[in-house]
Amino acid sequence: MTELTRDVVIVGAGAAGTTAANELKKAGLSVVVLEARDRVGGRLWTDVIDGAMLEIGGQWVSPDQDALIETVAELGLETYSRYREGDSVYVGPDGTATRFTGDMFPVAPETERVIAEITERLDAMVAEIDPDRPWAHEKAAEWDAISWDAWLRAQTDDDEAVRNLAFATGSAMLTKPTHAFSLLQSLLMAASAGSYSHLVDADFILDKRVVGGLQQVPLLLAERLGDDVLLGHAVRTIEWSDEGVTVHADGDLRVRARHVILALAPVLYNRISFVPALPRLQHQMHQHISMGFVIKVHAVYDRPFWREQGLSGTAFSPYELSHEAYDNTNHGDERGTLVGFVSDRNADDVFRVSAEERKERILESLSHYYGPEAKNPVVYYESDWGSEEWTRGAYAASFDMGGLHRYGADLRTAVGPIHFACSDMAGAGYQHVDGAIRMGRLAAANIVEAARG
Numbered sequence: 001m002t003e004l005t006r007d008v009v010i011v012g013a014g015a016a017g018t019t020a021a022n023e024l025k026k027a028g029l030s031v032v033v034l035e036a037r038d039r040v041g042g043r044l045w046t047d048v049i050d051g052a053m054l055e056i057g058g059q060w061v062s063p064d065q066d067a068l069i070e071t072v073a074e075l076g077l078e079t080y081s082r083y084r085e086g087d088s089v090y091v092g093p094d095g096t097a098t099r100f101t102g103d104m105f106p107v108a109p110e111t112e113r114v115i116a117e118i119t120e121r122l123d124a125m126v127a128e129i130d131p132d133r134p135w136a137h138e139k140a141a142e143w144d145a146i147s148w149d150a151w152l153r154a155q156t157d158d159d160e161a162v163r164n165l166a167f168a169t170g171s172a173m174l175t176k177p178t179h180a181f182s183l184l185q186s187l188l189m190a191a192s193a194g195s196y197s198h199l200v201d202a203d204f205i206l207d208k209r210v211v212g213g214l215q216q217v218p219l220l221l222a223e224r225l226g227d228d229v230l231l232g233h234a235v236r237t238i239e240w241s242d243e244g245v246t247v248h249a250d251g252d253l254r255v256r257a258r259h260v261i262l263a264l265a266p267v268l269y270n271r272i273s274f275v276p277a278l279p280r281l282q283h284q285m286h287q288h289i290s291m292g293f294v295i296k297v298h299a300v301y302d303r304p305f306w307r308e309q310g311l312s313g314t315a316f317s318p319y320e321l322s323h324e325a326y327d328n329t330n331h332g333d334e335r336g337t338l339v340g341f342v343s344d345r346n347a348d349d350v351f352r353v354s355a356e357e358r359k360e361r362i363l364e365s366l367s368h369y370y371g372p373e374a375k376n377p378v379v380y381y382e383s384d385w386g387s388e389e390w391t392r393g394a395y396a397a398s399f400d401m402g403g404l405h406r407y408g409a410d411l412r413t414a415v416g417p418i419h420f421a422c423s424d425m426a427g428a429g430y431q432h433v434d435g436a437i438r439m440g441r442l443a444a445a446n447i448v449e450a451a452r453g
Ligand code: FDA
Pocket: 011, 012, 013, 014, 015, 016, 017, 034, 035, 036, 037, 040, 041, 042, 043, 044, 056, 057, 058, 059, 060, 061, 233, 234, 235, 236, 263, 264, 265, 268, 271, 272, 296, 383, 385, 390, 391, 393, 394, 395, 396, 421, 422, 423, 424, 431, 432, 433, 434, 436
């Protein structure tokens, strides 16, 4: 048995955990980070598949994400813009592909008017939401009791308008069916990015990537911690009292510390035995949080052929299996890469068929945007985070109907020496790396304050 003693033990070497550990170390506290996987980064992971460098998890940085932008700069990483010259493509209800530019999909004028009007209404509601306290809004209970889908359908009976408005926070962000989460949850998602309009603006939300991949953020942060990051040490039991914690991990490891930070998705807290058990409120609350589910599909071609047709690679359709797709060509790469997303019920459906049929169906869907050449990539890969034991879905976790106003205020609150940090409990940067960094900083600041106090 190995026994360690530290001021703080951090569970999870993702962006939140590695940030928290660095902040604590800077403040003069001793730390150790215990990570279940054999790699650092959690939902950030760059790998080479069949000779192609792919970002299997998170990758994009948007201009409002100050905490991430600051960290990327401080680590000396370079960024580059997503390719976006040329026309985008929209596939409508009858399967017709139409080219367009700008944010508004090429829909009938009346549908366009309805989308613009509801977007304005949503922007006004979002402006009233504090992303750090959405439950504090006077209508929080009311807005948490109606599903995103039901609210939209109460605004208009234009089905195409509803589908296009719904998917910005549905398939594209929370990655759950739109009947499965509330209007309030949807407003939080939009408020975390500044406005609903920001979310539907791909040029804003999917602005930049990091040269060499975003996983370098946690990798470089972990490098600064040296031997204080231990891989392959899943935490199984946490004994806790007001005096501190004893954390038991795989590899016959025991760490005593004054505090512990759980820097992992809240859906995984129940993988750990707490002695004594966590309080009733946490037992209840954590059961109302679940992971969304999306497949990130990577298709690499010998060249970015769509650019030759004047296409940017940006494509959307609430009627397609792959509801959105983009040019995801790596910096300086001669080959062309497309990334497409297959979300919630569509993802469930294609995991019921063989891998071969799934690939065929997904590439068929991409071909509706880019033409038949899309069916023949030289490298094809599906990021399947649903089968990853230490994540269990993608992109992130959110409350089910009614859970946000009922429990949201308690999600980040420490329980004795147990602190919580994860992108899935952030305000600004919610469900994004920016939010993970913010939550890592916050948990560390609370511990430093307690240590000084
Ligand atoms: P994260 O889940 O990354 O880290 C938690 C760590 O805890 C993991 O390493 C896990 O192995 C470990 N762990 C769990 N249980 C443990 C235990 N019992 N003991 C020890 N270790 C344990 N964001 C963005 O900003 N831009 C984007 O483009 C995207 N796109 C995107 C695509 C895909 C496919 C995914 C899956 C996600 C994104 N995201 C994203 C979201 C982003 O990746 C995510 O919000 C953050 O990386 C989460 O960081 P955290 O540190 O909070 O959790």
